Amino acid sequence: MVIAAPQTVDVDVNAVIDKLKEKFPEAVKNDTRQGYKGVIVDKSKLVEVATSIRDEFGFDYLSSATGVDYLGIADEMEMVYHAYRTTGGPALVFKAQTPRDNPEIPSLIDVWPGVDFQEREVWDLYGIRFPGHPNLQRILLWEGFNGHPMRKDWKEAYFEEDHKPFESRWPAGHVHRIEEKNAYGHNVMYPADLDLSRLTDTSEESLYNSLGLGVDVQDLTGEGGIKTDRLVVNLGPHHPSTHGVFRMVVTLDGETIETLDPVMGYLHRNHEKIGERNSFLQNMPFTDRLDYISSMSNNLGYALAVEQLLALGARYQPPTYRAEVIRVLMAELTRIVNHLWSLGFLLNDLGAFFTPMLYANNEREKILDFFEATAGSRLMCNYMRFGGVFKDIPERIHSVVNMVNDKVRDYNTMDYLTEMINERLPRFMDEYERLLVNNEILKTRTVGVGVLPADRAIAYSTCGPLLRGSGVAYDIRRSDPYSIYPELDFDIPVGQNGDIYDRFMVRVYEIRESLRILKQILPRLERTKGEEVVSKFNYLGRVPIGESYGRVENPKGELGYYVVSAGDEKGPQNPWRYHIRAPSFINLTALGPMSKGYKVADVVTILGSIDIVLGETDR
Amino acid sequence: MTMYGQGILRGLTITLRHLVRTYFNDMRYMGKKYFNQSEFELRQGMKTEGIYTVQYPEEKIAVPERFRFTPFLVVEDADHPERPGEDWCTSCGICAKVCPPQCIWIVRGEDPVTKRPIPEPQAFYIDIDICMNCGYCAEFCPFDAIKMDHDYEMASYDRTTAHIHDKEKLSKPFSYWLNIAPTTANEEAEARGSWEHSDTVKSKKKAGVPSVAYTPTTDPSQVMQMIRATMPEPAPAAEAAPTAERSAAAVAQAGPSAEDALKAERLRKRQEALARKLSKEAGSQ
Numbered sequence: 074m075v076i077a078a079p080q081t082v083d084v085d086v087n088a089v090i091d092k093l094k095e096k097f098p099e100a101v102k103n104d105t106r107q108g109y110k111g112v113i114v115d116k117s118k119l120v121e122v123a124t125s126i127r128d129e130f131g132f133d134y135l136s137s138a139t140g141v142d143y144l145g146i147a148d149e150m151e152m153v154y155h156a157y158r159t160t161g162g163p164a165l166v167f168k169a170q171t172p173r174d175n176p177e178i179p180s181l182i183d184v185w186p187g188v189d190f191q192e193r194e195v196w197d198l199y200g201i202r203f204p205g206h207p208n209l210q211r212i213l214l215w216e217g218f219n220g221h222p223m224r225k226d227w228k229e230a231y232f233e234e235d236h237k238p239f240e241s242r243w244p245a246g247h248v249h250r251i252e253e254k255n256a257y258g259h260n261v262m263y264p265a266d267l268d269l270s271r272l273t274d275t276s277e278e279s280l281y282n283s284l285g286l287g288v289d290v291q292d293l294t295g296e297g298g299i300k301t302d303r304l305v306v307n308l309g310p311h312h313p314s315t316h317g318v319f320r321m322v323v324t325l326d327g328e329t330i331e332t333l334d335p336v337m338g339y340l341h342r343n344h345e346k347i348g349e350r351n352s353f354l355q356n357m358p359f360t361d362r363l364d365y366i367s368s369m370s371n372n373l374g375y376a377l378a379v380e381q382l383l384a385l386g387a388r389y390q391p392p393t394y395r396a397e398v399i400r401v402l403m404a405e406l407t408r409i410v411n412h413l414w415s416l417g418f419l420l421n422d423l424g425a426f427f428t429p430m431l432y433a434n435n436e437r438e439k440i441l442d443f444f445e446a447t448a449g450s451r452l453m454c455n456y457m458r459f460g461g462v463f464k465d466i467p468e469r470i471h472s473v474v475n476m477v478n479d480k481v482r483d484y485n486t487m488d489y490l491t492e493m494i495n496e497r498l499p500r501f502m503d504e505y506e507r508l509l510v511n512n513e514i515l516k517t518r519t520v521g522v523g524v525l526p527a528d529r530a531i532a533y534s535t536c537g538p539l540l541r542g543s544g545v546a547y548d549i550r551r552s553d554p555y556s557i558y559p560e561l562d563f564d565i566p567v568g569q570n571g572d573i574y575d576r577f578m579v580r581v582y583e584i585r586e587s588l589r590i591l592k593q594i595l596p597r598l599e600r601t602k603g604e605e606v607v608s609k610f611n612y613l614g615r616v617p618i619g620e621s622y623g624r625v626e627n628p629k630g631e632l633g634y635y636v637v638s639a640g641d642e643k644g645p646q647n648p649w650r651y652h653i654r655a656p657s658f659i660n661l662t663a664l665g666p667m668s669k670g671y672k673v674a675d676v677v678t679i680l681g682s683i684d685i686v687l688g689e690t691d692r
Numbered sequence: 693m694t695m696y697g698q699g700i701l702r703g704l705t706i707t708l709r710h711l712v713r714t715y716f717n718d719m720r721y722m723g724k725k726y727f728n729q730s731e732f733e734l735r736q737g738m739k740t741e742g743i744y745t746v747q748y749p750e751e752k753i754a755v756p757e758r759f760r761f762t763p764f765l766v767v768e769d770a771d772h773p774e775r776p777g778e779d780w781c782t783s784c785g786i787c788a789k790v791c792p793p794q795c796i797w798i799v800r801g802e803d804p805v806t807k808r809p810i811p812e813p814q815a816f817y818i819d820i821d822i823c824m825n826c827g828y829c830a831e832f833c834p835f836d837a838i839k840m841d842h843d844y845e846m847a848s849y850d851r852t853t854a855h856i857h858d859k860e861k862l863s864k865p866f867s868y869w870l871n872i873a874p875t876t877a878n879e880e881a882e883a884r885g886s887w888e889h890s891d892t893v894k895s896k897k898k899a900g901v902p903s904v905a906y907t908p909t910t911d912p913s914q915v916m917q918m919i920r921a922t923m924p925e926p927a928p929a930a931e932a933a934p935t936a937e938r939s940a941a942a943v944a945q946a947g948p949s950a951e952d953a954l955k956a957e958r959l960r961k962r963q964e965a966l967a968r969k970l971s972k973e974a975g976s977q
């Protein structure tokens with residue numbers, strides 16, 4: 074285990090853009106739209122420019138690739154890419170545009186293999202084709218789905234109005250239950266020749282075809298002339314080891330994995346479309362439901378993205394120092410909550426059923442008690458606001474006798490936090506490490522299994538403990554810092570071998586580092602007592618025109634929000650584009666390559682070591 | 693050179709210790725946690741050891757004051773001297789607008805004669821199936837009229853009839869709010885500067901009548917006492933009983949009698965509904 078030194082963050086993106094324009098005078102031009110950043114690249118030169126961005130300018134890490142539909146504004150579709158250097162620094166944003174009818178943009182999969190799932194998602198939701206992509210299939214919806222739902226002219230079932238608040242709620246509130254509207258009525262688009270009574274799904278067939286399998290079982294002659302069968306095994310979607318409704322289609326040669334294809338989307342609810350109907354503020358509680366283990370830091374990422382936009386306007390009050398302190402307190406506690414959860418479940422996946430899990434959960438409950446007393450909820454915290462937080466931390470964690478409680482609790486919040494951070498959690502971590510880190514069974518099952526080398530980890534755009542376990546010291550809190558992290562003293566743990574054990578250890582050390590941060594937070598909390606933390610943002614507040622990309626180091630990896638405000642002059646505002654760069658989703662790109670050659674029992678552990686949550690993967 | 697299996701053995705001693713500690717703790721707390729307040733607090737706090745299970749539904753985790761489940765509407769208590777059972781909600785519509793899943797429906801109150809909006813909702817519905825428990829309605833209501841409830845035991849066998857809450861079901865007296873969230877209720881009263889509704893404060897000010905200034909308390913009956921103490925001498929005219937119950941401001945600006953009669957009618961209906969509800973609740977317990 075290596076503890077990495079803090080990184081440098083000095084990158085002059087404008088100088089890079091100038092050089093890029095010099096090199097490709099016709100293909101690259103500045104994005105001059107109001108509030109936009111970066112460059113627009115001619116799509117015919119996109120692969121060439123991208124290669125140069127990666128190789129010559131050193132932006133080796135493609136964080137996010139997503140589409141936007143500018144129907145009614147420019148009548149174009151756009152791909153937006155955010156590239157970073159793994160040594161730290163701000164983003165180089167570049168875009169490629171394509172007409173709305175027959176949209177097509179060359180695939181960047183040869184430059185950054187990490188765009189694989191993201192391009193499939195854009196094809197699925199926007200219908201932009203990516204020539205050069207080897208397996209351009211729908212990823213979140215099923216193959217037979219009609220239309221591309223993120224397009225601005227696509228209306229969902231139960232469509233009411235273009236944006237909230239809906240007219241029918243007030244002043245004449247006609248209450249109805251949503252099922253009273255016919256789901257197969259006129260507001261759902263189906264192809265004219267579709268017979269709803271015999272709705273069939275062709276996903277299976279095309280899935281197996283993409284794996285190169287005509288039949289399910291084939292005879293193979295393995296090493297030493299032993300005849301083995303090639304077998305297709307479906308792990309999931311309803312298998313406890315998949316941590317949710319997630320499915321892996323694996324082809325086995327004996328016990329050894331040949332290929333692995335993740336199948337997802339079972340929990341897809343088109344979160345982003347919902348988000349584009351919502352007002353800016355209304356999205357906040359929805360972000361809780363992404364990675365529902367770490368709702369506090371989901372909130373933070375979204376707040377940062379919108380605050381970037383608000384900062385473009387005149388009347389924006391940034392969060393006070395105390396608000397920032399509380400945000401970091403919550404984010405780091407969330408990291409501990411998440412890692413306790415994932416360490417516990419990794420042991421479950423190994424067969425150490427529920428003992429380590431419950432020990433970890435016991436501590437997690439204590440933190441959730443604090444969340445509940447502060448934000449009102451244990452999981453769906455909905456705590457951050459633009460320019461502040463919902464409310465200051467309460468003086469006492471206090472319950473009263475009422476119809477559901479006959480027993481009450483009453484603790485001083487600062488004492489509670491101090492004891493938890495200074496004593497209880499460190500004591501627990503000592504014990505937990507003694508319990509696990511030298512356990513021979515754990516080591517045999519994890520050391521050297523599921524290896525992901527550093528260069529592949531970067532190429533696949535992986536993030537979080539998965540990336541750092543492979544030895545890349547990339548942590549947004551250091552390499553593209555936000556909030557008050559620059560003034561805090563902490564290190565970035567990284568692994569050396571990129572195997573499951575390293576990821577496990579990175580999480581253990583990250584809990585330690587979080588505790589170190591929290592110890593620095595406590596005196597700051599005392600010092601800033603009484604400072605205002607509640608945001609002044611109006612419930613239908615206006616957000617200036619522009620784009621922003623807010624990213625935080627979530628426990629599971631980089632969580633990014635790409636938000637575009639088109640600045641509707643009249644009426645309430647809603648985001649024109651609201652995209653989530655979900656760490657769980659993109660980390661799964663590496664699952665297939667990582668599993669190749671290992672035994673089928675290891676797959677479950679490899680998946681567990683990525684630490685996915687399906688609320689975020691499927692969105 | 694360490695022996696293979698040492699790590700496992702060391703781990704097992706920890707599991708053993710947890711096991712033993714859990715039993716010892718259970719024995720130590722046996723019975724006590726049900727009767728002894730401080731033991732219960734200890735058991736659910738930072739100092740507890742071993743693994744423990746909360747035996748729901750016999751035993752429940754105490755929910756903190758800010759806990760939010762579904763919203764309810766604040767109405768005046770039935771024994772309020774001036775406006776018993778009246779809504780705090782002014783049907784301004786802000787909660788319906790801010791609600792992220794749009795599960796609030798409000799029919800704005802309308803004066804039957806002049807057709808002008810009046811500050812009380814005619815109907816108020818919340819679809820509890822859709823409510824995402826975000827708490828925005830309570831956070832953004834400018835009149836402290838909608839609050840998040842602590843009652844999370846709402847499971848029912850029939851969601852088609854049970855899960856759209858109407859005004860009757862949503863309404864809970866102010867004393868209930870002061871009971872479940874004394875700290876927050878005090879903060880809000882302090883911000884309003886009074887224990888009374890901000891509109892009452894305003895109209896009383898206009899009429900030159902003092903309203904109840906904020907004094908910290910967590911006891912609803914004390915609030916009632918304070919309100920009674922500031923009331924003017926009982927009105928001498930006994931025959932205008934419903935009118936006398938109205939606030940002093942309403943008396944000061946008493947309109948045409950037809951309007952008064954309608955208001956009195958509405959008030960009577962509301963009180964009846966409240967009485968029905970209270971008796972129903974009393975019956976079910």
Ligand code: SF4
Nearest residue numbers: 781782784785787833
């Ligand atoms: S915001 Fe408050 S006063 Fe306005 S309608 Fe809602 S509950 Fe009534």
Ligand code: SF4
Nearest residue numbers: 791823824826827829
């Ligand atoms: S809690 Fe949230 S979802 Fe529920 S009614 Fe209030 S605003 Fe709507």
